[in-house]
Amino acid sequence: MPTFYLDDSEIPFTDGETILEAAMSAGRYIPHLCWRPELEPHSSCRLCTVTINGRPFSSCTQPALKGQKVECDTPALLAMRRAVIQMLFVEGNHHCPCCEKSGACKLQATAYLLGMQDSHFHHRFPVRMRDLSHEGVSLDRDRCIRCEICVRASRALDGKNVFAIHGRGIESNLAVNSPSGLLKGSAISPDDAAVRLCPTGALIAKGRGFESPIGLRAYDREPLSSIELREYQARRAVHD
Amino acid sequence: MLSRVAAPLETATHPEALRRVVIEPVSRVEGHGKVTLLLDDEGHVRQARLHIAEFRGFETFIQGRPYREVPVLVQRLCGICPVSHHLAAAKAIDVLVGARTLTPTAEKLRRLLHLGQTLQSHALHFFHLASPDLLFGYDSDVASRNIIGVIQAHPTIALQGVKLRKYGQEVIRILSGKRVHGVLAIPGGVNRSLSRDDGESLKKDIDQVVAWSQGAVKTARDLYLADLEKNAAFGSFRSNFVSLIARDGSLELYDGGLRARDHLGHEVFDHLNCDRYLRHIHEEVKSWSYMKFPFIVALGSDEGWYRVGPLARLNNADRIRTPLAESERAVFARLGEGGPVHATMAYHEARMIEMLYAAEAIRELLDDPDCYGSDLVIRGERAFEGVGVVEAPRGTLIHHYEVDETDAIVRANLIVATTNNNNAMNTAVREVAARDLDGRELTEGLLNHIEVAIRAYDPCLSCATHALGAMALDVSLEDASGLLVDRLVRDSDGRVARPGAP
Numbered sequence: 001m002p003t004f005y006l007d008d009s010e011i012p013f014t015d016g017e018t019i020l021e022a023a024m025s026a027g028r029y030i031p032h033l034c035w036r037p038e039l040e041p042h043s044s045c046r047l048c049t050v051t052i053n054g055r056p057f058s059s060c061t062q063p064a065l066k067g068q069k070v071e072c073d074t075p076a077l078l079a080m081r082r083a084v085i086q087m088l089f090v091e092g093n094h095h096c097p098c099c100e101k102s103g104a105c106k107l108q109a110t111a112y113l114l115g116m117q118d119s120h121f122h123h124r125f126p127v128r129m130r131d132l133s134h135e136g137v138s139l140d141r142d143r144c145i146r147c148e149i150c151v152r153a154s155r156a157l158d159g160k161n162v163f164a165i166h167g168r169g170i171e172s173n174l175a176v177n178s179p180s181g182l183l184k185g186s187a188i189s190p191d192d193a194a195v196r197l198c199p200t201g202a203l204i205a206k207g208r209g210f211e212s213p214i215g216l217r218a219y220d221r222e223p224l225s226s227i228e229l230r231e232y233q234a235r236r237a238v239h240d
Numbered sequence: 241m242l243s244r245v246a247a248p249l250e251t252a253t254h255p256e257a258l259r260r261v262v263i264e265p266v267s268r269v270e271g272h273g274k275v276t277l278l279l280d281d282e283g284h285v286r287q288a289r290l291h292i293a294e295f296r297g298f299e300t301f302i303q304g305r306p307y308r309e310v311p312v313l314v315q316r317l318c319g320i321c322p323v324s325h326h327l328a329a330a331k332a333i334d335v336l337v338g339a340r341t342l343t344p345t346a347e348k349l350r351r352l353l354h355l356g357q358t359l360q361s362h363a364l365h366f367f368h369l370a371s372p373d374l375l376f377g378y379d380s381d382v383a384s385r386n387i388i389g390v391i392q393a394h395p396t397i398a399l400q401g402v403k404l405r406k407y408g409q410e411v412i413r414i415l416s417g418k419r420v421h422g423v424l425a426i427p428g429g430v431n432r433s434l435s436r437d438d439g440e441s442l443k444k445d446i447d448q449v450v451a452w453s454q455g456a457v458k459t460a461r462d463l464y465l466a467d468l469e470k471n472a473a474f475g476s477f478r479s480n481f482v483s484l485i486a487r488d489g490s491l492e493l494y495d496g497g498l499r500a501r502d503h504l505g506h507e508v509f510d511h512l513n514c515d516r517y518l519r520h521i522h523e524e525v526k527s528w529s530y531m532k533f534p535f536i537v538a539l540g541s542d543e544g545w546y547r548v549g550p551l552a553r554l555n556n557a558d559r560i561r562t563p564l565a566e567s568e569r570a571v572f573a574r575l576g577e578g579g580p581v582h583a584t585m586a587y588h589e590a591r592m593i594e595m596l597y598a599a600e601a602i603r604e605l606l607d608d609p610d611c612y613g614s615d616l617v618i619r620g621e622r623a624f625e626g627v628g629v630v631e632a633p634r635g636t637l638i639h640h641y642e643v644d645e646t647d648a649i650v651r652a653n654l655i656v657a658t659t660n661n662n663n664a665m666n667t668a669v670r671e672v673a674a675r676d677l678d679g680r681e682l683t684e685g686l687l688n689h690i691e692v693a694i695r696a697y698d699p700c701l702s703c704a705t706h707a708l709g710a711m712a713l714d715v716s717l718e719d720a721s722g723l724l725v726d727r728l729v730r731d732s733d734g735r736v737a738r739p740g741a742p
Binding site: 130 | 304305306308309312313316416417418421422423424426431432646647648
């Protein structure tokens with residue numbers, strides 16, 4: 001099996017695998033937010049950035065190549081990832097203390113993983129429309145990081161096409177495919193993958209908030225990285 | 241009139257001609273406040289006010305949030321009694337989801353959490369905040385009039401205080417996951433049960449906690465009786481009292497009806513359904529404070545203000561359900577000589593009797609099989625308006641929410657314990673100013689008398705400020721040397737004035 005080098009580790013890969021997939025298979029976690037193994041890669045959050053010959057690449061889209069030397073956990077890349085997650089926090093309105101997703105939020109868990117101690121940047125405090133109109137699902141755009149997992153999951157896994165991104169740059173936002181533009185009247189359902197896979201508290205199934213006690217929430221007892229590595233490897237075992 | 245000197249000293253006729261003395265910040269209380277005294281040339285006090293210098297706006301910024309978040313969000317009002325806000329909000333939200341009667345497990349675990357909160361908060365106040373004044377004297381050396389001084393001079397008392405608080409915090413941690421700002425209550429119930437292991441671990445120390453609490457009652461009583469005449473008169477005045485009360489008239493901290501008694505102990509209302517509080521309690525806004533002034537509607541704003549908290553609860557309770565606390569209550573009640581106890585300094589003994597009640601009640605609940613049950617949540621018919629009332633350590637705490645059909649909060653009203661005591665604290669400040677400070681040369685020790693009176697109410701000033709709209713503001717512009725260049729004042733009615741301008 002061909003291999004490449006991730007920092008000092010020799011990582012085997014199969015033809016067509018990305019650097020991120022091969023690393024996950026080998027038990028090396030590269031932080032990411034917009035990547036999901038069941039969805040096409042998106043390469044938008046940039047957290048999984050690595051450098052090859054000094055040039056940055058998103059490891060979720062970059063194919064692994066034999067003998068390649070990939071830098072992943074350098075001080076510069078760790079600092080870049082921390083800055084990226086800090087910018088995600090200040091760009092929206094993320095109030096972890098009262099968020100239903102707290103403790104099970106991938107954005108929050110990634111921030112802990114990357115050692116984020118503060119926001120560093122000035123908060124933007126954007127004013128965005130909250131959508132509580134649906135009886136089973138709530139959408140809080142303040143918490144959306146535009147990873148488009150819901151957009152892709154709704155289309156590819158739920159077969160519904162409920163979400164899209166509208167606008168450009170920092171003003172881009174999540175749009176809902178319904179006559180009124182509200183979740184009420186859309187095809188969304190609380191059990192949809194689009195809701196379940198949201199890495200933040202932007203999309204939440206109503207009525208289940210805070211049911212998991214502190215200490216027993218998803219990331220309270222085990223770090224995000226080991227949970228995702230285990231799940232990915234189990235998934236690979238099934239598919240292989 | 242309920243108070244002899246209340247009205248004359250609230251607002252001086254010609255404040256511009258008076259000397260201003262400021263106590264800022266008021267120390268050893270929760271939150272930030274200040275006292276201003278205006279004195280004439282002879283040193284006579286002409287105006288005395290307790291101001292709340294900080295500003296919070298929870299009632300407004302929770303608007304639009306889904307109701308599920310509210311019990312978790314509003315507890316951030318406070319770092320000392322978040323459990324009280326968590327539970328008051330949860331009770332209001334229970335109404336919204338049609339869960340007016342919880343499962344026995346859910347109700348008892350919430351009660352247990354609340355008792356842990358009462359225990360730790362009362363221990364914190366008596367041992368850490370109030371005991372330096374009581375043990376060393378109001379005028380004693382300021383350098384040692386603090387918790388460090390207590391640790392050095394009375395290590396046994398100080399250590400008991402620390403351990404009592406720690407025990408209460410441990411009850412909270414086990415049930416809510418964190419010592420501060422945890423989560424137990426969810427709409428219609430709780431999110432966990434008490435494990436047998438955790439129950440056994442809490443049982444190990446509870447007998448000691450009860451014994452220490454008994455000792456704390458004795459300490460508070462001995463300190464009060466050591467100078468009965470002075471303590472009975474210090475910052476003392478007559479007032480009405482409001483609290484929750486159990487169906488059988490006994491002391492109740494978590495759930496019950498509202499009882500109001502006047503200064504003679506006669507009932508104004510009794511077993512009032514908490515949903516109807518708004519018909520009986522209104523709030524007055526004054527331009528010089530961010531804290532509102534609640535009053536009993538039937539008695540009017542001048543005569544209807546009242547006190548809440550340990551003193552009010554013990555005055556209003558016909559008895560206490562647990563035996564040790566009940567026997568202490570009976571002794572305490574004799575101070576009133578047939579009527580309510582009105583002395584401000586009697587708050588301390590009342591608080592310690594409640595701490596003893598909390599310890600005894602925790603011991604009972606730890607042996608209750610319901611606390612280890614698994615039936616945690618109940619739901620019923622949806623509603624769009626809910627009121628939740630608990631007795632926070634500092635007094636009656638009212639949370640009131642209205643939601644729309646999307647579950648979003650559209651209106652919130654919080655009347656916090658310290659707000660309920662606003663007029664009482666101001667009256668105590670004026671009493672002490674008139675009695676102890678009037679015409680005398682002011683010293684740090686004398687000014688501390690004012691703080692001692694405020695501290696007796698264990699105010700939580702950060703919880704208590706909710707006024708929104710035209711905030712009263714006083715803006716001064718100074719040059720680099722500190723010279724006043726300009727000043728603008730806006731009162732709570734939105735009127736802007738430049739003091740001194742024609």
